[in-house]
Amino acid sequence: MTSTSRLSGLRDLPVADRRRRIQDSTGVGPEALAALDPAHGLQVEQADHLIENVIGVMGIPVGLATNFTINGRDVLIPMATEEASVVAAASNAARIARVLGGFHTSSTEPLMQAQIQVLDVVDPEGGRARLLESRQEIIDLANEQDPILVRFGGGVRDLLVRLVPSPVQTYVVAHLVVDVRDAMGANAVNTMAEAVATRVGEIAGGRPLLRILTNKADRRITRARAVFDAESLGGPQVVDDLVHAGALAQADPYRAATHNKGIMNGISAVVLATGNDTRAVEAGAHSHAIGPDGRYTSLSRFEKDADGNLVGFLELPMPVGLVGGATKAHPVARSALAILGVGTAQELADVVVATGLAQNLAAMRALATEGIQRGHMSLHARNIAVTAGATGDEVPQVVARLISDKAIRAEHAQQVLAELRSAR
Template structure:
């Protein structure tokens, strides 16, 4: 069983990190080569994934450490270009580790397909007629995906309402489909399209849209964790973390950035595992506005022991079968590193990352400010842009941070000085 508590993981070389993860996750030599780019991503594969393909854009993949989720240690792959995201999640997971780590739960794996019916003379009577034919409608849907049905999934129910717009009244039918370990877009869309002619026949109306909804409110994931107040910096820091959270929960301008920080972590894992980042992001932000005001996706409290308790709840439509989760070779390796068996386990890991990521940002904002953690990584990027040798980058970063002058012109000057043999960049 893997131990995700790896002291000084960030200090290891790329090769040392890869060796550790490969050993813990039992990666093959081919999988190792794939992760470091020695085995190129097949252009034939990418050409089959999108239209007009001309090439690839690699995104760095990092490993978040220190995560214990429902009693099991996990290494979590994150694909992101944003500095400090992986470090922040790992650091906050470390503060929760000794207090039990993260605990998760899910509401199920049901997705909604929406069928829009217009030009109905009697929408409420049409709704009643559709309910009367529910069994026939569901049977028609399930005939389109016998494999899903054999796995215990498929269309299970319908819901309807009359939507009164500025110009008309339209009938909206929701097809509820248990998609199990798949994200489910293809299955739901296929069922919605298949049943549309029957819906038109029953209602005497006209079906316009028939498509999945990304507001997956029947597929919620929740995560909670307790974080040591002492390790976060003491009661005053925790008090200001609560203050920062309350600001986000009541102010949409702050909430937008607050939730963006959560999605920094969530989207990185969604992308690494070949899932749909746009679908997850759309669902999360819609859910954040579900009360009529855009609010925080997280909640922060202080428990009876004086420690910080965080919770998160949001829709999480992700899968481990179908789509890029299987066609993308790096996504397959990421899922192997995660060591999960179900889409629900994956959703729990993603929610835990989002909670840890949020706390990392709140702690930085409530104490030293967000820029301090960003600046060291930003300085490294600037040093690379300036053409610094790899052996000189750490010295350049240390000097720039010491001077509190992390600007490209200063980084370039330090780089040129070192290349010219000026001691210590002075």
């Protein structure tokens, strides 16, 4: 159980000392963190069982976002990302949200859907009606495919049938709505869809073709809210400017695309760290960003409350799980989940969406004040220094010069490094 996520000075410690701080704060043992060493993490032999034609393993840095309070619980959040400033930005936004209680979440049930496409139905309206009349038969047949899921309280909750006109013909499309409990759910709903497809085709009077889940998981929604203290943000003018920045993202798809990318910087980093499906989450998020009018818009909303503070809201589908897939097979994912201390898929979804809101606020604040490049490029300077060949105590010295000279470029880093070494 995390005692506090407020680990000030963590970035100034060596990696080994950071891990000891995490152990002291979370109670997670050193063996759980050992997987974060490349030598003890995902090995080629393990990777060979995860995907096909394995030739190696690619490393992604795993950082720890601090300062988060989510539904009254302090939590340290592992984030897997190669992009500089993401972890620091999320931690800083969480520190500001912490002043007024942190993040609060709500959610729907963990419902996923599978589609069965039926072709060549002479009477599509009649086919739809026949399927709905056979609703219980189809639900029972689907539930027979996963008795364990049913035993744990999950299973098919409904059968929906849509008529989808296309340039070729009108398709009858049946949807199985399935409570997948603590799984992401793709395997469960796909198995069910394949099992009932033949019978669905017979009842509808056509030929079944596609039978697969939809990543438009709009029945599996998680929402996060936070109040960001006006003084900590920089004052009333900053709050007003942030409201304007959020309003542009709502109104303009060109701004919304980058605005939502900032949200996904945080979300995808946590999803990846926990061994979940980043592509499924991203697909669901961006499809959710298309409003009722068919226009792409921002996933988040911002407004000013009666006390002059900034209130942020984020809502999107969050199909993540704790069972199955890489969440159990990948040692780093197991380590990340141990650090998070989550017990259900919904608790994990809460963490993911809260991180997305924090990341969003941090990016907007940078844009509305100093500009995105100052903070981003300061951190990027470390990458440039290392690429130039700096090691050990050379890195901070090169970084300091790059920032001081306002020239964060590879050739300048090489020049600075050469000067340092020649001076020794």
